[in-house]
Amino acid sequence: SKCFVFHLQKTIRPVQAARGVHQSAHPAPEDTVTASFGQFISEIKPQHLSPVVLQRSKRMVLDSIGVGLIGSTTDVFDLALQHCQHMYAPDFISSVYGRSNVRLSPTLAAFVNGVATHSMDFDDTWHPATHPSGAVLPAVLALSDMMPASRKPSGLDFLLAFNVGIEIQGRLMRFSNEACNIPKRFHPPTVVGPMGSAAACARLLSLDSSQCSHALAIAASLAGAPMANAATQSKPLHIGNASRLGLEAALLASRGLEASPLVLDAVAGVAGFSAFYEDYKPQPLDSPHDGHAFLLEEQDMGFKRFPAHLGMHWVADAAASVHKLLVGVGPGKISPDQVQDILLRVPLSKYINRPFPESEHEARHSFQFNACSALLDGEVTVQSFTPGAIRRPELHALLSRVRLEHPHDNPANFNLMYGEVQVTLVGGDILKGRCDTFYGHWRNPLTNESLRKKFRNNAEVVLPSAKVERLIEAVDELDRLDDCQDLLSQLQ
């Protein structure tokens, strides 16, 4: 296998000087939004991370690793990994979730680990809507693996880079009102994900502010995938590619590749990042200072309790409460024969309205499926999406009794929506369940205990318990680790 040598940006600089006459493109005017983002990324320091942000981001890191580990058991992950192993020679650098002794070149590792993370739609969700961690963590892990053993980032550097990746995504989404609602055009992780990954990697590589700006601009040309591939096997690649391409953008920027200095700014007649939104009002980022409020401080993350689109969690909780009522009344199992009609009151969103899903991917994006599973079983779990479970005749019987309503007061917005399940029994009784805030939503966050339980359930599918516990410890202490290798070494 090849000996991999990577020159950090400090050794690149002399080459630029030798170029002599060739000028860099524009001396970037300090008052552009793009320059302000570049400056923020390059100047932010660990001391700017508040205790709340440290705590919340460590929870995200833990959850993201866990879903990535269980995701390494999926078909789509296998496919992605095989592709990388066939098309590229072995390059033993960056670890791959759930596969001891398998390492790949950094961008390829970021790719497959990102695919794993999103493979079951089990990863975190933010408001405005995106899946922030899966786009960032795999790249930061891969890059950390790439760095020489004697110069690994500290746990705090690692966490800082991770938070930069999250922060940049959050800031970018606030440039558009369109971003606040469940998406219709571009899949949000493909729009902001590469930008977050590029920012995080630029931070970890200690690029200067101009290079950080260019990393974002290069990443913008790699952003954007249509919603049509959501609910298909290609969706997990959206996160995998976001992670991979953001890392690639940062690496290219570190080698001096230049791009638009106005990519985040609004320029009439020439779209930059604005290309992905109908309405676009960019805001500059303040220079980092003590007391800079990361968005994560104000807006917590949603963690999923089962692997399906976030919208499913409301109807599942509502249906579960109806299940409890039913089970309370009669025998422990629900029979479709008891049920005459199931009415779901949910927001209007085409890509999560699927009456008879056929694949696991479709099932994870189906109000009807998740409501009926929860009605039948009392809960939705990882096992609810196996082919056997999807094809159950009793489930299908329930599905055929479902109809949807989209009340005006139920917007397609993760901060405002609710889910209501109304079951009419054969006898005429009507049972109702409503969920305004599911457990795991940012308004009702998972306790640390619940989060760890989810992590253990996921991680133990591929790692021995001892390693799982050490991982929990390592993430818990991440901001106090001198060397993030202590985390990296537990992953496989």
Place this chain on the structure above:
Amino acid sequence: FPLFGAAIHALGASQLTDGVINRSKRMMLDTLGVGLLGTRTAVFNKALKYSQLFTSERSSSIWGRSDITLPPCYAALVNGIAVHSMDFDDTWHPATHPSGAVLPALLALAETLPSRPSGLDLLLAFNVGIEVQGRLMRFSREAYNIPERFHPPSVVGVMGSAAASAKLLGLSPSQCSHALAIAASSAGAPLANAATQTKPFHIGNAARRGLEAAWLAQMGLEGNPSMLDMDVGLGVYYNDYSPSTMPDCASGAFRWILEDQDVAFKRIPAHLAMHWLVDAALAARGKLQEAAWNFDLSQIQRVTLRVPPSKYINCPFPITEHQARHSFQFNACSALLDGKVTVASFDPAQINRSALKELLSKVEVKTPADNHPSFDKMYCEVQIETAQGESCTARCNTFYGHWRKPLSQEDLVEKFIVNASSVLCTEGVEGVIDVIGNIEKVTECSVLGSYLRMTSNTLEKVYKSASCQNSSGHAVTLF
């Protein structure tokens, strides 16, 4: 949409007409020439260094390099970047650069296929890649104008590459459909990176990621089979979107778009719109020289350019070569100063000339209402006014090289020879001309790769040492 997949699968060599064969061979030759020249640019070198992080067992040639190969996806990336590095590659209507997204992927793929595709296989796959791009662009009225939002090669280029690669791989109709669906998730780069060093990556990545999409489809990855039908599919890249089906290629209804709509080949490594402008500027300059026997450029008081409205090619004082290639003002002034605009006009020293900067300060750009931002309809007018009160105006409606006034075969080959000779030895240059000229009879298309690697040893030494001293690697012209 499944019809696209079916068509990609079903289109056969027997459907290739003489007209299409002739035109597509010209496109292939031109693309190889500009690609070879482009391997001497800074952006190519950066991409190459980055790509050398990756290795693979079956690897593909890098044009103009005898010493290195790369995994096929990265060969497609860097060769595609080379093709677009100087904005010297072909342009179609509706606007895109079709060949650079397709040929690098196909050549890289062909070198690794155990089935050893023939020249005809390559030619057919190439035309499939071009055809798919042409069809997709016709799904939107927006596509007919000079772009404002997404850079067209980044939208349709990756789709063309996926289609062409799927064809060469011999994928099933269903796999071809999924290749397109997977590729769609890799489409779309914002226009803001045009006129920067990153623009060539748009073509390079189109080639790379289309190839990757085809491979993933071959492995069984699936996407949305209705990707082309939906507004939330490929429609996301357009403000108006009306897809139509591909006619059954076995029926008489099928006709290649290239048959009816030729491409434009560039004589100047700059945005297509510059070609009208340069022709007009040279004509105006010529008129002035005839009219005023003692004419000298310092007498110019004002230069007025009447051009179509397009923000990203309106750059009054470009600093980088990338900006210069996208500047009405720069190209007009270069033409006026030098009596020609060539590859050398975009060297840093030329861009920074004080005489040029002075002339630039006298330029005014106007966008008349009747000048439509479409490569099919636009014109350019240059008016020069002198201190002595003389005024000369010239207008260009159709530059030489435009599809309405195509380059002669002689001039096309001449452009190729000049470009390729900067990198290849004579045997390589002539070998490529020969293989492409007879491509439909060539038994193994990978022979092209061996010619593309036939660098002149002297030249390669010069470039290698130059790139050690400084990674600028600007295109050096030897003539």
